[in-house]
Amino acid sequence: MTMKTLLLASALLAGLFGSLAAAPAPPAPSTYNAFCRTQWLFASPCAQINTTIVMQIQAMSPQYELVSVIADAIKANHTSVDGLQAETLTFFFSSTVMIGGCRVTAMSTSLGFTSILDNGLNYCNLYNLLSASGLTSSPGFMEMTNEWACLSYGLATCRV
Numbered sequence: 814m815t816m817k818t819l820l821l822a823s824a825l826l827a828g829l830f831g832s833l834a835a836a837p838a839p840p841a842p843s844t845y846n847a848f849c850r851t852q853w854l855f856a857s858p859c860a861q862i863n864t865t866i867v868m869q870i871q872a873m874s875p876q877y878e879l880v881s882v883i884a885d886a887i888k889a890n891h892t893s894v895d896g897l898q899a900e901t902l903t904f905f906f907s908s909t910v911m912i913g914g915c916r917v918t919a920m921s922t923s924l925g926f927t928s929i930l931d932n933g934l935n936y937c938n939l940y941n942l943l944s945a946s947g948l949t950s951s952p953g954f955m956e957m958t959n960e961w962a963c964l965s966y967g968l969a970t971c972r973v
């Protein structure tokens with residue numbers, strides 16, 4: 814490098830770091846709601862899967878409460894045994910391209926829970942329901958998620 818380019822480079826760097834230093838601090842994180850979003854595939858029609866999930870939510874009352882059932886979505890609440898934590902659950906149903914299959918997008922979100930560590934609570938809210946209903950051993954069952962979409966996924970050990 815010539816002296817000229819070197820000077821130019823250092824001027825640019827100084828400007829860069831100078832402007833970074835002058836930049837306002839990022840805003841404090843607002844209330845973070847822990848959540849888990851996962852997708853399930855089944856080789857059975859949605860009409861069967863959605864009925865099974867609705868029945869399982871009802872069977873696990875009062876920990877799970879059905880909020881609403883509309884054409885392609887189910888909403889429910891979950892409350893921990895100690896009553897201190899509450900989460901909202903939603904399930905969206907769509908038929909797969911493969912005839913007779915069903916894709917479920919399930920989501921659990923903590924209400925008023927500000928820690929990013931939920932110990933797999935939101936994942937287990939969804940998984941326990943599925944496992945208790947026997948759907949985890951239904952034909953073609955597959956789960957697709959990762960730790961970005963679903964907090965503590967892979968670390969969570971769920972107890973039904």
Ligand SMILES: *[C@@H]1O[C@H](CO)[C@@H](O)[C@H](O)[C@H]1NC(C)=O
Nearest residue numbers: 859860863864867882883884
């Ligand atoms: C289940 O899915 C079928 C077919 O899409 C729909 O007609 C029915 O309303 C749904 N039932 C529930 C309980 O979600």
Ligand SMILES: *[C@@H]1O[C@H](CO)[C@@H](O)[C@H](O)[C@H]1NC(C)=O
Nearest residue numbers: 878879880889890899901924
């Ligand atoms: C579900 O939770 C929401 C938010 O806390 C609450 O407003 C609603 O009354 C609950 N519904 C049922 C059926 O428990």
